[in-house]
Amino acid sequence: MSLDLNSKPRLAAGCRMGENNNQRVLLMPERALRLHGPSLEIVSRCDGKHSVSQIIGELQLLYSKAEPHKVEQDILGYLDLLQKERALDFEAGAV
Amino acid sequence: MPNTVQNPLALVAELTHRCPLHCVYCSNPLELQARSSELSTETWSRVFKEAAEAGVLQADFTGGEPLARPDIVELIRSARAAGLYVSLITSGLPLDEVKLDLLVDAGLDHFQLSFQGAREETANDISGTKSHQHKLRVLEWVKRYRIGLTLNFVIHRQNIDELEEMLVIVKGSGAGCVEFASVQYYGWAFANRERLLPTRQQLDRCVERLKRAEEELQGRTRIVFVVPDYYAKYPKPCVGGWGRKLLLVTPHGEVLPCHAAPVIPGLKFENVKNRSLREIWECSEAFQKFRREDWMQEPCKSCDRRAQDFGGCRCQAMLLTADATATDPVCSLAPQRPKVDAILRQINDHSAQGTGSAATPITIQSDKIQWLYRPNPS
Numbered sequence: 523m524s525l526d527l528n529s530k531p532r533l534a535a536g537c538r539m540g541e542n543n544n545q546r547v548l549l550m551p552e553r554a555l556r557l558h559g560p561s562l563e564i565v566s567r568c569d570g571k572h573s574v575s576q577i578i579g580e581l582q583l584l585y586s587k588a589e590p591h592k593v594e595q596d597i598l599g600y601l602d603l604l605q606k607e608r609a610l611d612f613e614a615g616a617v
Numbered sequence: 618m619p620n621t622v623q624n625p626l627a628l629v630a631e632l633t634h635r636c637p638l639h640c641v642y643c644s645n646p647l648e649l650q651a652r653s654s655e656l657s658t659e660t661w662s663r664v665f666k667e668a669a670e671a672g673v674l675q676a677d678f679t680g681g682e683p684l685a686r687p688d689i690v691e692l693i694r695s696a697r698a699a700g701l702y703v704s705l706i707t708s709g710l711p712l713d714e715v716k717l718d719l720l721v722d723a724g725l726d727h728f729q730l731s732f733q734g735a736r737e738e739t740a741n742d743i744s745g746t747k748s749h750q751h752k753l754r755v756l757e758w759v760k761r762y763r764i765g766l767t768l769n770f771v772i773h774r775q776n777i778d779e780l781e782e783m784l785v786i787v788k789g790s791g792a793g794c795v796e797f798a799s800v801q802y803y804g805w806a807f808a809n810r811e812r813l814l815p816t817r818q819q820l821d822r823c824v825e826r827l828k829r830a831e832e833e834l835q836g837r838t839r840i841v842f843v844v845p846d847y848y849a850k851y852p853k854p855c856v857g858g859w860g861r862k863l864l865l866v867t868p869h870g871e872v873l874p875c876h877a878a879p880v881i882p883g884l885k886f887e888n889v890k891n892r893s894l895r896e897i898w899e900c901s902e903a904f905q906k907f908r909r910e911d912w913m914q915e916p917c918k919s920c921d922r923r924a925q926d927f928g929g930c931r932c933q934a935m936l937l938t939a940d941a942t943a944t945d946p947v948c949s950l951a952p953q954r955p956k957v958d959a960i961l962r963q964i965n966d967h968s969a970q971g972t973g974s975a976a977t978p979i980t981i982q983s984d985k986i987q988w989l990y991r992p993n994p995s
Contacts, residue, residue: 536727536765536793540702542674543624549702551727551765551794554626554674608793608839 525574528615532570537609550609564600573615622899624672629865636681637710639745639990642806644876649994654869658688665699667894679706690719697724709755710748717758727765735782745990756790767794773813777823784830792838799845803877808989814964847957852929852945859907872897874904877932881941907931912942916950
């Protein structure tokens with residue numbers, strides 16, 4: 523499945539960020555996902571304001587030593603996974 | 618060696634054993650705890666704080682019916698204040714729009730609504746209460762809020778053929794998740810097992826249909842299917858392993874590794890009134906009992922899967938073999954597996970003539986079934 527780069531992901535109903543023992547987690551119905559490094563950077567930008575392409579751009583700057591194309595592919599893969607887990611909704615972006 | 622014990626991740630808060638429903642597979646113990654012995658609001662609030670401090674992320678409010686607690690709004694608020702993610706596992710009775718609004722306002726994260734069938738007659742019969750129509754109304758109200766929503770269909774021989782109609786309810790609900798949870802045979806379900814176990818043919822049809830439903834609902838509703846483990850090849854890693862992920866607090870404060878643990882003779886459970894949750898988790902005898910691998914017999918002891926399923930369920934081993942340290946007899950490698958096979962043979966041979974083809978789902982006259990309904994505690 524291909525994501526619309528202009529769409530704006532936000533956490534789905536019933537999903538929110540939490541913290542326990544200084545560890546950030548994504549809390550979801552019946553599940554939780556530990557967030558660190560890139561996964562934390564991605565999920566904290568899923569706020570309904572950043573578009574997918576903005577998230578990619580910001581992380582390419584943040585991880586400037588990594589191959590930009592690889593960063594993009596990793597982000598798209600991760601967003602796709604979170605959508606399958608029903609952790610994200612994608613709001614259609616203005617074209 | 619307390620420092621080698623992993624943190625608990627989930628707290629199952631059994632707030633009360635009182636319930637307006639009388640489901641024939643209820644997971645509550647046959648001996649229900651009375652209202653007069655239930656923990657106070659203050660004690661539960663302390664338990665939530667202690668749980669969060671011990672590493673727990675999620676609190677599942679269940680029962681009985683958690684809404685039967687008059688302080689439910691306060692309990693949700695205090696669990697949220699402690700930093701927990703709060704799920705309400707409910708029948709939707711008794712609930713009206715005003716109360717729902719208060720629950721959401723208090724910080725409820727996730728609403729899990731149980732269904733006993735897709736047809737009113739079946740659902741009411743299974744729950745021993747006129748409840749189905751009200752659940753459908755509750756579903757409409759919940760849809761107005763942006764909170765997590767899971768539908769839970771508890772399935773068994775009497776309702777598994779209503780799957781198509783269940784999927785219609787799911788599709789109209791917008792739920793993020795639906796669980797088709799096969800009855801597991803403990804408590805009241807164990808007592809009613811002969812009338813609840815599905816036939817192999819029913820189960821195969823169900824699995825086949827859910828495969829297609831997964832494609833139909835992809836990206837909208839996640840489907841979770843819980844197989845009836847008597848039909849499985851390997852046992853379930855019950856509660857994620859004994860004393861590894863989850864702890865349960867009963868209405869009067871006992872801390873259990875799982876809801877069925879009291880069926881194991883000789884286990885001593887400690888109470889939150891006397892000791893902190895972390896101490897109980899780390900040191901109590903009941904949690905230590907099956908936490909590691911030293912209790913295992915063959916074939917578990919040398920099995921490659923022992924770190925995956927931890928030998929299966931201790932309570933099921935107890936119920937079916939009278940030995941809590943035996944390999945879970947649903948395991949195809951278990952020496953006692955023939956006991957489970959005999960039960961399945963009885964179910965499948967017995968209902969062979971009435972099962973029909975895939976095109977004609979069987980209907981069973983429910984008024985001919987002698988159920989053992991759970992009562993309400995005093």
